[in-house]
Amino acid sequence: MPGPSGCGRRGRDRAHAPDGVAHPGGGPNPGTDTGAVGDAVIAFLQGEVVEKSATHVVLAVAGVGYVVAVPTAVVAALPAVGGTARIHTRLVVREDSMTLYGFSTTDERELFDQLTGVTGVGPKVALSFLSALRPDAIRRAVVAGDAATLTVVPGVGKKVAQRVVLDLRDKLGAASELVAQGPLADVRVALLQLGLTPAEASEALRGLDADGKPVEDLLREALQQVGR
Incomplete structure (x- = not known):
């Protein structure tokens, strides 16, 4: 299975990359904002499930195999290999890599974006949050100031958990009814x-x-x- 970063054609054909995404063997296309999240590059993928692992899925879309890093809950909900699936995605572009992250819902993707906006929480850690806890559980913990619950996430210690609570508590304030009522x-x-x-x-x-x-x-x- 190909590595977690980027998206490429399976088999003997050369990989295909949409506009604004780095082509194999070369740098990013003109206009690529490296180090940023590609908001409108690939909103979702729908195609045949070619491969599945504990952390990734490969979807075949129009002859192109896309490697997508996903939370464990997404893997569990996917159909068997050969089935058709639709995954909401976020493309993260770095200077040395491109990675597609996938989610079951746009709500999960929105929370992923909010988590990656916290200092010290990169895309991989944000994905770990969504693998360890349901989105509503994360929001309840943040709004309640319950950093201890967030430390169940692998790689998240007390300081990072407290920073997530501090940075997102006001942003997730609309979810306070989940705790209060x-x-x-x-x-x-x-x-x-x-x-x-x-x-x-x-x-x-x-x-x-x-x-x-x-x-x-x-x-x-x-x-x-x-x-x-």
């Missing part, structure tokens, strides 16, 4: 009433999927996560 807020209150510390409550809620579940079931799952 969502079912997980009720579960958190119940956990504290049962004697858990705030840190233990955060640990119990980490990665919990609240979608359509009653508070009683969520509370039971949360307690199981901390061995209660």
